Amino acid sequence: MANDVAIRVTNLSKEFRIGKSRGMFRYKSLRDSMSSAVTAPFRRAASMARGNAYGAAELTETFWALRDVSFEVKQGEAVGVIGRNGAGKSTLLKVLSQITEPSEGMVELHGRVGSLLEVGTGFHPELTGRDNIYLNGAILGMKRAEINRKFDEIVNFAEVEQFIDTPVKHYSSGMYVRLAFAVAAHLEPEILVVDEVLAVGDAAFQKKCLGKMGDVAKGGRTVLFVSHNMAAIQNLCDSAILLEKGKIAFQGRIQEVIQSYFQIQDSDNNVMTDLQVHRHRRPGSEMIFRKLRILGDEGEGNNIRMGGNLRISVSFERDLPIPNIRFGIAIEDAMGQRLLAFSPTLQAPSLISAPVCKGTFDCEIPKIRLLSGTYYITLIIGNGTGDLDRIDRAGQFTVESSDVFGTGFAPRPGHGIYFQEARWRYTDD
Amino acid sequence: MAGGQGGDLGEGVGQRMAVVSEGLGTMEEGAGQGQVKLPVKVLRPSKGWISLKLRDLWEYRELLFFLTWRDIKVRYQQTVLGAAWAILQPLFTMVVFSLFFGRLVGVPSDGVPYPIFSYAALVPWTFFANGLTTSASSIVGSANLIKKVYFPRLVVPISAVLSGGLDFVLAFVVLLGMMVYFAIYPTVNVVWLPFFLLLALVTSLGVGLWFAAMNVQFRDVRYVVPFLVQAWFFATPITYPSSLLPEPWRTLYGLNPMAGVVEGFRWALLNTEPGPGPMVFVSGVVAVFLLVSGAYYFRRMEKTFADVV
Numbered sequence: 001m002a003n004d005v006a007i008r009v010t011n012l013s014k015e016f017r018i019g020k021s022r023g024m025f026r027y028k029s030l031r032d033s034m035s036s037a038v039t040a041p042f043r044r045a046a047s048m049a050r051g052n053a054y055g056a057a058e059l060t061e062t063f064w065a066l067r068d069v070s071f072e073v074k075q076g077e078a079v080g081v082i083g084r085n086g087a088g089k090s091t092l093l094k095v096l097s098q099i100t101e102p103s104e105g106m107v108e109l110h111g112r113v114g115s116l117l118e119v120g121t122g123f124h125p126e127l128t129g130r131d132n133i134y135l136n137g138a139i140l141g142m143k144r145a146e147i148n149r150k151f152d153e154i155v156n157f158a159e160v161e162q163f164i165d166t167p168v169k170h171y172s173s174g175m176y177v178r179l180a181f182a183v184a185a186h187l188e189p190e191i192l193v194v195d196e197v198l199a200v201g202d203a204a205f206q207k208k209c210l211g212k213m214g215d216v217a218k219g220g221r222t223v224l225f226v227s228h229n230m231a232a233i234q235n236l237c238d239s240a241i242l243l244e245k246g247k248i249a250f251q252g253r254i255q256e257v258i259q260s261y262f263q264i265q266d267s268d269n270n271v272m273t274d275l276q277v278h279r280h281r282r283p284g285s286e287m288i289f290r291k292l293r294i295l296g297d298e299g300e301g302n303n304i305r306m307g308g309n310l311r312i313s314v315s316f317e318r319d320l321p322i323p324n325i326r327f328g329i330a331i332e333d334a335m336g337q338r339l340l341a342f343s344p345t346l347q348a349p350s351l352i353s354a355p356v357c358k359g360t361f362d363c364e365i366p367k368i369r370l371l372s373g374t375y376y377i378t379l380i381i382g383n384g385t386g387d388l389d390r391i392d393r394a395g396q397f398t399v400e401s402s403d404v405f406g407t408g409f410a411p412r413p414g415h416g417i418y419f420q421e422a423r424w425r426y427t428d429d
Numbered sequence: 430m431a432g433g434q435g436g437d438l439g440e441g442v443g444q445r446m447a448v449v450s451e452g453l454g455t456m457e458e459g460a461g462q463g464q465v466k467l468p469v470k471v472l473r474p475s476k477g478w479i480s481l482k483l484r485d486l487w488e489y490r491e492l493l494f495f496l497t498w499r500d501i502k503v504r505y506q507q508t509v510l511g512a513a514w515a516i517l518q519p520l521f522t523m524v525v526f527s528l529f530f531g532r533l534v535g536v537p538s539d540g541v542p543y544p545i546f547s548y549a550a551l552v553p554w555t556f557f558a559n560g561l562t563t564s565a566s567s568i569v570g571s572a573n574l575i576k577k578v579y580f581p582r583l584v585v586p587i588s589a590v591l592s593g594g595l596d597f598v599l600a601f602v603v604l605l606g607m608m609v610y611f612a613i614y615p616t617v618n619v620v621w622l623p624f625f626l627l628l629a630l631v632t633s634l635g636v637g638l639w640f641a642a643m644n645v646q647f648r649d650v651r652y653v654v655p656f657l658v659q660a661w662f663f664a665t666p667i668t669y670p671s672s673l674l675p676e677p678w679r680t681l682y683g684l685n686p687m688a689g690v691v692e693g694f695r696w697a698l699l700n701t702e703p704g705p706g707p708m709v710f711v712s713g714v715v716a717v718f719l720l721v722s723g724a725y726y727f728r729r730m731e732k733t734f735a736d737v738v
Contacts, residue, residue, distance in 0.1 A: 098579035
């Protein structure tokens with residue numbers, strides 16, 4: 001049975017057309033615009049009559065959410081799908097669950113597919129919990145007899161016995177989500193396709209959900225599971241597929257894929273970060289910062305050995321000269337806690353004396369003492385009276401564990417924030 | 430056993446990419462070995478005109494039931510008068526028409542009292558107009574469902590039309606009451622009534638399907654439908670009898686399927702003469718054409734719903 005294929009995807013591609021929404025209104029002259037305004041409805045009506053789905057907007061741009069994706073999932077396998085936002089994960093699930101059609105290629109599904117792309121789809125606030133269980137069950141593809149059979153189990157799982165005949169609009173958000181998940185969790189298709197739906201409810205309920213999904217996977221059903229929660233994926237899945245820009249970047253054992261996922265993230269973030277357009281720039285800032293480069297001992301790369309050297313190099317450019325330039329680099333942990341600050345003002349007050357327009361700061365930090373983990377760099381530039389440009393989390397680097405004491409025992413994150421050599425003495429009294 | 434399976438999987442993944450290119454051979458072999466033969470579904474890009482997939486629709490008949498039931502249950506929530514609205518709408522329209530057209534203008538009414546003459550037409554008309562309006566906006570209205578779950582999309586506009594059924598029944602009960610009041614009793618013609626109701630449903634759904642599918646891409650539909658319904662109302666012999674027209678034209682009037690429905694209702698219930706036979710035939714052909722073309726257009730556009738809506 002383990003050799004039977006449950007899902008076979010062959011050269012699957014999905015193309016989306018992106019509307020040039022402003023294109024329609026960018027006319028060259030009033031005359032053009034007037035004639036266009038008159039003829040456009042007819043042209044659109046004509047294209048509509050031809051059955052062109054996209055007649056409404058003059059759509060020309062396309063992009064491939066999935067490109068030439070092929071893989072197989074065997075029956076009873078639990079496969080994780082990981083990748084960053086926009087990698088095509090959700091599109092893949094939508095194609096597999098028949099919500100949208102593939103543009104090219106083919107999918108073979110051996111068995112009934114149940115998809116859980118969202119919990120509570122079709123819940124109606126005016127209807128009671130009981131009514132919504134039936135409605136939602138039917139929407140998810142359950143038969144009425146099946147729902148009847150599982151009704152008590154669903155209500156128990158959701159812990160809403162008392163309120164089952166209350167309209168769900170009076171439910172607390174926790175109850176709502178629990179009920180929604182409970183219905184979905186009792187779906188019993190041969191192939192279950194699950195999107196990030198486990199991120200609901202409180203911690204205890206999340207654990208319950210994960211447990212339920214684990215039962216499903218162990219019960220011999222095929223599960224395809226998308227999540228950003230690596231721990232959950234690792235728990236539930238045996239193998240995984242890593243999507244990157246619509247293509248399969250890697251597939252294999254879950255551990256290898258997760259590793260490869262982090263590597264992709266790294267190789268994207270290191271080397272050189274362009275700061276001109278940065279989503280973490282403080283609103284109201286001038287765009288002065290240009291580039292950020294993080295260098296470890298082994299050249300460019302944002303993986304630094306614990307106790308190794310770190311070099312941060314930042315270039316900037318401004319039309320008007322900056323008098324009394326103030327520059328600072330702050331290092332923060334994942335929680336946003338500021339751990340270190342470096343600034344010429346602190347460490348080299350006489351570095352720059354005249355007003356400057358453009359240049360590069362090079363900060364070398366010998367023997368970094370941070371414990372292993374991911375750290376973020378915040379950049380601030382000012383003129384002494386205020387900040388001109390500031391980017392929080394402009395870049396990041398990872399400190400990797402290493403045997404800094406030469407004892408074979410490396411300090412772990414639980415050991416504090418930074419490591420410090422110490423001399424020990426012991427006296428036997 | 431689970432552990433052993435886990436061990437296989439790692440190696441399996443490595444081979445898998447190679448297996449993909451081998452294609453169908455492996456699949457059939459696999460299916461043959463399996464204890465249970467699972468249904469195989471193949472998804473690929475559809476081209477040109479596609480089938481209506483009526484079997485799929487039948488599979489989901491329970492969803493159709495639940496969606497209709499939901500619409501009915503929710504429709505009059507938080508209204509003071511509740512389902513009475515289903516009666517009040519056509520009833521008040523009838524009163525107004527009776528005053529203006531019946532009394533003031535003196536429109537002929539095929540020998541039956543004007544109030545019941547217009548009400549017998551308003552009952553199927555209201556069913557038709559509400560069905561058309563709700564089904565036209567049904568797909569856009571359930572965008573959330575369509576983007577998240579698969580089911581035959583036809584279920585949505587069909588349930589929208591069907592959910593008007595209860596309103597029809599309530600309004601119809603009042604019609605029966607009026608028949609007793611005016612002492613009009615139906616003849617054997619009444620057996621044709623379900624057919625005329627079906628005709629109204631088919632017309633409503635046919636036009637509704639066209640608009641529901643168009644509405645996904647062209648929100649203009651939202652503005653077109655109320656206008657169309659209003660124009661259609663006056664193009665249908667509700668306030669006046671079709672017998673005002675001489676014969677070849679009266680039959681042609683059946684090109685408006687609602688003309689056939691309305692005259693059919695009057696004939697079946699109020700025994701108005703002359704009977705609308707040829708006219709109803711024309712109406713039936715047009716209605717079926719609307720439904721079939723609407724269903725195919727809908728199915729053709731369906732694949733883009735989730736991406737565009």
